[in-house]
Amino acid sequence: MNQNQLFEFLIDESQKPFTGWDFSYIEDTGRLDSEPLEWSYASYLLPYLRQAQTMLDMGTGGGEFLTALQPLPQDTYATEGYAPNFPIARRNLKPLGVNVRMVENDETLPFDDHQFDVIINRHESYYPWEVFRILKDDGQFITQQVGGSDMAELNEWLGADKDDGFSHWNLDYAEKELKKAGFHIIKKYEQFPYTRFYDVGAIVYYLKAISWQIPDFSVEKYMDQLYELHRTIMEKGYIQFKSHRFFIAAEKAQVHPKE
Template sequence: MNDQTFFSLLKHADEPFVGWDFSFITRTGRMTSGLLSWSYGSMALSLIQDATSMLDMGTGGGEFLSKLGPFPPSAYATEGYLPNVPVAKERLTPLGVTVVQVDDEALPFATGQFDLVINQHESFSAQEVRRVISEGGKFLTQQVGGLDCNGINEKLSAPINAEYLDWDLKNAEKEIKENGFKVLKSAEEFPIQRFYDIGALVYYLKAIPWQAPGFDMNQYKDELYAIHKMIEREGYFEVKQHRFFILAEAL
């Protein structure tokens, strides 16, 4: 295997990943995602403007939340990945958002503290979310389903993370309803995600290690090279994402 372009692209995937920001490969068009029939951002923005107290679960580096202000007088964000916490604090504190580190799905807040909880791609305990939301409060979540991008695993001949395979709209709605919520709106879709060079794919896999647990470039070098040649022939490597959203009201 003496393909300098291939090895150069792999080396380019060593760029550090900070916060929860894929712009290194999205703003350059190296990875793109298909459109959904809803906008989590638009729904969240509207709800934030009507809230008096809010929580953003799993804020990453605060990149997304920072664009949805102004925020209510009481605004909090949680983050479980320690390196993201100072990044989020630096970005969100000047905007009036208090960032709190969490270690699990338990939420360090008072019962009924918030009238809005938003959650983009973060795990949650429906029981805990209901506890911290006041009666009539709203919970908006967009989730990555258990079938997300499994085409990557298939091409790599890598094990699929079976822990999340059953995580879909039906099961999430069931859990939410069983914990004191009424579902107001929901939808589930499978948009396309495309990678236009092998370096973008490797960068993505290194940023989300749960997609292919234990991923190592040397272990999968032959499979990565096969995908690289496919991209050279067809222009891209395409897989299906798995997304769903739920807007619920606390009873």
């Protein structure tokens, strides 16, 4: 198979369907790899989960990560804002007793004041004041976020605009917003790990799943740039780009400050 034939083959392979929030098609097969983070989101939150009676998982995707955290607190809820994922999350989580809610507006969540002991959030948007409202006094909010500069180098390679209105989204900004809402910051980290791709098909699969990275992405529009990426990978064996992640564990103070 020559280079052109391999390129066409890998592009065809990238058309496999993506469901929930499951990247196993390219991760478990070693086609995408990421530099380890300096923290473990799960290791930090598990002790709080085991002691909690009520818990919320914001942006559960297809429920894959939450399922792995079993046993779950007695009253566990999850939200999902992406319509195609919602039925997948319900199918996966209902047998575990998890109540899944569709949420379209971070500022109006369908929960009572002081409802949850722990709220977890992995790569999902949130409104600090609303999280504060539904969390019990001394409750924990634990989040890992994708920062605003995530994979900007990939956009540059493809000649795609990265000015998506999230360039400000980093640890410093998120920490200040949580403090304004009344939270006390317990732990925080920020890192720019490399994400490595071993073939162009994995890049296309990734961009189709992460549709907000390049909103106008299509193979046809970026064919020439993708082929150049393919050539680079064939020469070097891989290509890598800087990601952006940060982690915050915060505790709800008992007195809400004035906004």
